[in-house]
Structures are given as structure tokens and as C-alpha cells.
Amino acid sequence: MQKDQFFTRRRMLLAGAAAVGAAGTAGVVLAGGTEETARIPAAPAPGPQARQALKPSAFRLQPLTGYGPPRPAPRKLKVRTEPILKISGRGRHMMLTFDDGPNPEYTPHILDTLARYDVRAMFFLCGECVVDNRELVARMADEGHVVGNHTWTHPLLTTLNRRQIRDEMERTSDAIEDSYGERPQWFRAPYGAWNRAAFQLGAEMGMEPMAWTVDTTDWMTPGTSTIIDRVESGAAPGVVVLSHDAGGDRSQTVHAIREWLPHLLDSGYHMTVPRRRT
Structure with missing residues (x-):
């Protein structure tokens, strides 16, 4: 499916996600529709915008999935009933996340802006975009960004059975590992529509569910100023x-971050990413 079709499809699916999920599966949680239930431990930021975690070119030091030693079993995690909405920690820390990419037209500009201000972010990647843009995923690894799993084709999970959901998630984690060097430790459901499965x-699979606190609504292309x-x-x-760095025309997102990111940094905010589990 072409990613530029998400713009129209997203509007329709978001409107029906709650109803479809309630009818198709019990325990659906729409991100942003519940109160905060958990917080993500943020990586410490000892300097103005300290960079830590992955070393440059760390992804190149890892063997490709199909040729390396047997993959260790993922760390078993507690099964949550709601996604994580906020990060923890003292001080004025925030986290930036970008969904649906990588995209060769928009993602490089966003990475350039983040690099200019020495800021790290999280990118929730779709598998079908990863395999077409491996060099961008490698760049994310090089520059210390954290990547998460956003499924292979960006489906509404509440309309899929358990086997289909597993396939969407596993294929994406495999593709990310081949390009990024590590399997993702975070997962975000497309459209913010979650279910028990x-x-x-x-x-x-060793992934925590992450949602968000503030939706820029950039997928609606409301205008850069908005x-x-x-x-x-x-x-x-x-x-x-x-x-979002893909899924439609993201030129407004590209222009907007060039304005709001330095403003937030000047206001005393620090952008962080989660600590990695070992």
C-alpha cells in the first residue's frame, strides 16, 4: 500500500477505530483517550542535549539477522492494559516521536534539524518503509535515535486476528534489526488503536507499548503555524x-519543527529518549 494513501485513510479509520475495536475485541484502549497510567523512564541528560546510548556506526557491528548467532529470547515484560503516555524524571524533559516512516523525502530533513540542535528522538517505523529506506534507519542508529515498531503495513489492529497481528509485528522487528542493529524495545499501535492481543x-516480543501526550495533528496538514x-x-x-515523517505530505511538519524545536530548547526544555533495557 502506498504511504501517501494514509492521509485519507487515516481520517476514516480514526473516526471508526473506537467503534470497530469495541465491536471486534474486548479491552481496546485508544491512545489519548485515557488518563496517564504509566511513565517511561527517560535517559538522563547531564548536559544541554547530551547524546548517549548507541555509538556511531553501532549498527554496522551487528551481524545481519539471518547470518548471526541464534537470537536470544526477548526479555519477558509485564503485559500492560494501557499504553504508556508520558515520560518520568525530574526537570523539563520532553520526548519527540515520529510515526509512519522512514520516508526519503521528509525524514532526512527532520534528521537534519535534530542533528543541528543535537537532539535525539524516537521513530516508530513501518516495516515496508524500512526495507525501502535502510540507509535512513542506519542513519538513525548512527545519530543515537531510538526506533520502535509501528507494524509492517500500518493496519487497524482491532480488525486483525492474533496471527495477523503477530506477523505485522515480527516482520517489522526483523527488518529493523537488519538495518538498525538491534530489535525494537517499543511498539506503537497504528491510529492509537490497541487491543489485548x-x-x-x-x-x-520484548516491546513496551507507547502512545503520546500531545498530537500535533500534522497528519491532517492543518498548516505549519497550527x-x-x-x-x-x-x-x-x-x-x-x-x-509524522511519512504517510502523506509532511512538508508542514518539516517546516514546523525548524521553528518549535529551537523555541522549546530556548525555553529550557530538554529532549530525551527512553533508557534501553539490558
């Missing part, structure tokens, strides 16, 4: 910001 399978206003007005300690 997604929570259970994610935990089995995106800037949503981020700046929603800024607060612990906030997780949702943006």
Missing part, C-alpha cells in the same frame, strides 16, 4: 509529542 504480543502552536502550547514536563 497487541499488548500481549508486544510483551512477548502545528507549531499545538506543540508549544502543549509543552510540559513529561510530554510525549506525536508527529
Whole structure:
């Protein structure tokens, strides 16, 4: 499926996600529709925008999935019933997340802006985009960003059976490992539509479910100024910001981050990413 079709499809699916999920499966949680239930431990930021975690070119030191030693079993996680919405930690820390990519037209510009201000972010990647843009995933590894699993084809999970959900998630984790060097430890359900199977399978694969606090609504292309206003007005300690680097025309997102990111940094906010589990 072409990623530029998400713009129209997303509007229709978001409107029906809650109803479809309730009819098709018990225990559906729409991200943003519940109160905060858990927080992500943020990586410490000892300097203005300290970079830690992955070393440059770390992904190149890892064997390809099919040729390396047997993969260790993923760490067993507690099965959550709601996604994580905020990050923990003291001070004015926020986290930036980008969904649906990578995209060769927009992702490089976002990475350039993050590099300019020495900021790390999280990218929730779709498997079919990963295999077409491996060099961008490798760049994310090089520059210390954290990547998460956003399924292979960006389906509405509440319409799939357990086997289909597992396939969407496993294929994507395999593709990410081949390009990034590590399997993802975070998962985000497309459209923010969760069900018990997604929570259970994610935990089995060693991935925590992450949602968001502030939605820029950039997928609606509301205008660059509107995106800037949503981020700046929603800024607060612990906030997780949702943006998109694919799935449609993301030129407004590219222009907006060039404005709101330096503004937030000048306001004393620090952008962080989660600590990696070992």
C-alpha cells in the first residue's frame, strides 16, 4: 500500500477505530483517550542535549539477522492494559516521536534539524518503509535515535486476528534489526488503536507499548503555524509529542519543527529518549 494513501485513510479509520475495536475485541484502549497510567523512564541528560546510548556506526557491528548467532529470547515484560503516555524524571524533559516512516523525502530533513540542535528522538517505523529506506534507519542508529515498531503495513489492529497481528509485528522487528542493529524495545499501535492481543504480543516480543501526550495533528496538514502552536502550547514536563515523517505530505511538519524545536530548547526544555533495557 502506498504511504501517501494514509492521509485519507487515516481520517476514516480514526473516526471508526473506537467503534470497530469495541465491536471486534474486548479491552481496546485508544491512545489519548485515557488518563496517564504509566511513565517511561527517560535517559538522563547531564548536559544541554547530551547524546548517549548507541555509538556511531553501532549498527554496522551487528551481524545481519539471518547470518548471526541464534537470537536470544526477548526479555519477558509485564503485559500492560494501557499504553504508556508520558515520560518520568525530574526537570523539563520532553520526548519527540515520529510515526509512519522512514520516508526519503521528509525524514532526512527532520534528521537534519535534530542533528543541528543535537537532539535525539524516537521513530516508530513501518516495516515496508524500512526495507525501502535502510540507509535512513542506519542513519538513525548512527545519530543515537531510538526506533520502535509501528507494524509492517500500518493496519487497524482491532480488525486483525492474533496471527495477523503477530506477523505485522515480527516482520517489522526483523527488518529493523537488519538495518538498525538491534530489535525494537517499543511498539506503537497504528491510529492509537490497541487491543489485548497487541499488548500481549508486544510483551512477548520484548516491546513496551507507547502512545503520546500531545498530537500535533500534522497528519491532517492543518498548516505549519497550527502545528507549531499545538506543540508549544502543549509543552510540559513529561510530554510525549506525536508527529509524522511519512504517510502523506509532511512538508508542514518539516517546516514546523525548524521553528518549535529551537523555541522549546530556548525555553529550557530538554529532549530525551527512553533508557534501553539490558
